[in-house]
Amino acid sequence: MLDNIRVVLSHTTHPGNIGAAARAMKTMGLRHLYLINPRLFPDPQAVAMAAGADDLLRDAVVCGSLDEALRGVVFTVAMTARLRDISIEVKTPREAMPLLLQQAAAQPVALLFGTEMSGLTNEEMGKAQVLVNIPANPEFSSLNLAAAVQLIGYELNVAAQVHVPKLPETNPASHEQMEGLFAHLEKTLLEIGFFTTQNPSRMMQRLRRLYARARLEPEEINILRGILSVTTEYNARLAKRYLEEHSDV
Amino acid sequence: MLDNIRVVLSHTTHPGNIGAAARAMKTMGLRHLYLINPRLFPDPQAVAMAAGADDLLRDAVVCGSLDEALRGVVFTVAMTARLRDISIEVKTPREAMPLLLQQAAAQPVALLFGTEMSGLTNEEMGKAQVLVNIPANPEFSSLNLAAAVQLIGYELNVAAQVHVPKLPETNPASHEQMEGLFAHLEKTLLEIGFFTTQNPSRMMQRLRRLYARARLEPEEINILRGILSVTTEYNARLAKRYLEEHSDV
Numbered sequence: 001m002l003d004n005i006r007v008v009l010s011h012t013t014h015p016g017n018i019g020a021a022a023r024a025m026k027t028m029g030l031r032h033l034y035l036i037n038p039r040l041f042p043d044p045q046a047v048a049m050a051a052g053a054d055d056l057l058r059d060a061v062v063c064g065s066l067d068e069a070l071r072g073v074v075f076t077v078a079m080t081a082r083l084r085d086i087s088i089e090v091k092t093p094r095e096a097m098p099l100l101l102q103q104a105a106a107q108p109v110a111l112l113f114g115t116e117m118s119g120l121t122n123e124e125m126g127k128a129q130v131l132v133n134i135p136a137n138p139e140f141s142s143l144n145l146a147a148a149v150q151l152i153g154y155e156l157n158v159a160a161q162v163h164v165p166k167l168p169e170t171n172p173a174s175h176e177q178m179e180g181l182f183a184h185l186e187k188t189l190l191e192i193g194f195f196t197t198q199n200p201s202r203m204m205q206r207l208r209r210l211y212a213r214a215r216l217e218p219e220e221i222n223i224l225r226g227i228l229s230v231t232t233e234y235n236a237r238l239a240k241r242y243l244e245e246h247s248d249v
Numbered sequence: 250m251l252d253n254i255r256v257v258l259s260h261t262t263h264p265g266n267i268g269a270a271a272r273a274m275k276t277m278g279l280r281h282l283y284l285i286n287p288r289l290f291p292d293p294q295a296v297a298m299a300a301g302a303d304d305l306l307r308d309a310v311v312c313g314s315l316d317e318a319l320r321g322v323v324f325t326v327a328m329t330a331r332l333r334d335i336s337i338e339v340k341t342p343r344e345a346m347p348l349l350l351q352q353a354a355a356q357p358v359a360l361l362f363g364t365e366m367s368g369l370t371n372e373e374m375g376k377a378q379v380l381v382n383i384p385a386n387p388e389f390s391s392l393n394l395a396a397a398v399q400l401i402g403y404e405l406n407v408a409a410q411v412h413v414p415k416l417p418e419t420n421p422a423s424h425e426q427m428e429g430l431f432a433h434l435e436k437t438l439l440e441i442g443f444f445t446t447q448n449p450s451r452m453m454q455r456l457r458r459l460y461a462r463a464r465l466e467p468e469e470i471n472i473l474r475g476i477l478s479v480t481t482e483y484n485a486r487l488a489k490r491y492l493e494e495h496s497d498v
Binding site for chain 2: 026027028051053092134135136137142143144146147150154157158161189192193194206210211214215216220224226231
């Protein structure tokens with residue numbers, strides 16, 4: 001679906017922003033960059049800022065007009081920093097990106113970004129089906145162009161994948177393993193004299209809760225029981241050594 | 250709530266990235282920037298890239314260590330580009346930011362970003378309660394530092410505008426309390442001879458993760474440290490008795 005999406009940058013002033021936008025696109029799985037009358041392109045600053053996304057710059061389509069850039073497109077979403085009194089729908093990125101993806105399943109669609117200083121003209125916005133406003137600090141809403149591309153690409157990416165980060169393979173301990181730990185812990189605490197000033201059963205309840213929240217894995221139980229064993233083995237080692245040395249005398 | 254949130258950048262190489270991150274923060278209503286050993290700061294490039302967010306740069310707190318930056322913080326979310334085989338929770342920004350906000354309602358919290366080239370060290374990540382992975386193109390996942398700050402700030406901003414359900418009354422331990430526990434634990438394990446067959450730093454990493462997942466409360470830290478104290482006292486008693494009896498012979 002992402003392959004049917006064009007990112008269209010209109011009249012970009014700084015070539016560095018084109019490169020940074022390409023980088024942002026590529027991190028989010030977008031590939032098709034259209035440039036309407038960029039002030040300077042191609043340019044080494046664009047390549048530098050692309051930081052490895054220069055393949056997108058090489059494949060970029062430079063156009064003389066918005067109509068040219070939108071040729072074949074069935075659905076265009078335009079960005080706006082302002083909420084103007086215009087009769088076109090204004091949505092959040094989270095609302096709009098699933099709509100764009102639905103359209104992109106079958107045919108080309110476009111994301112349209114204006115120039116750094118003044119955004120899109122009313123005429124340009126008039127060619128979009130939906131306007132999107134990125135929620136921002138009302139007192140400082142000037143997102144960098146590449147930052148806006150990044151956010152929109154991110155919302156698209158999330159909507160496309162309903163991304164589930166692979167959980168590191170977890171392997172929860174069994175009931176028996178947990179009980180084995182608690183029995184070992186209680187025995188050790190008794191042995192080292194921890195319970196002299198404590199109510200053992202209440203204390204064990206608290207410790208159970210604490211370790212329940214940690215969702216222990218079997219290997220972690222082995223570590224904790226290893227610590228408990230060393231705590232008491234130390235005692236056994238000392239006693240053994242004492243007896244050995246004692247008997248020598 | 251956003252006012253309780255620190256953005257902590259660890260060992261940032263390029264001052265321009267610090268400025269761009271400040272701009273990204275300010276657009277999303279974040280104000281508190283902490284810098285751990287930045288290579289160059291303050292610097293005119295940072296001011297240039299801040300593009301009007303230079304007030305955040307002026308107020309930035311430069312720290313000599315992560316512990317210093319996290320002083321008083323009760324909940325830390327660390328960014329990772331990799332999904333490592335570690336058993337600390339890895340969440341999406343969308344899952345994690347509401348959690349961060351809940352904690353931020355009452356006390357300071359932190360968002361932790363690593364260095365441009367290599368991200369955070371395992372040691373740094375060991376001090377976080379949650380890891381966040383920004384969903385990205387698996388073949389090109391190298392987000393710019395400021396872009397990552399922008400995305401996370403955006404998710405926070407969106408989450409802050411929806412209703413945040415109150416947490417069940419918890420009382421999370423502070424960073425210092427957690428570090429106090431880990432130092433005490435390490436000292437004790439050394440003393441009882443647990444590390445003879447183990448790599449101490451790797452083992453401490455595992456134990457950190459385990460207890461990070463448990464979200465300890467101050468009282469639970471007291472219990473665990475109580476156990477450690479009794480363990481050492483017990484050892485000291487044994488050693489003393491051994492020496493006494495030994496010298497008698």
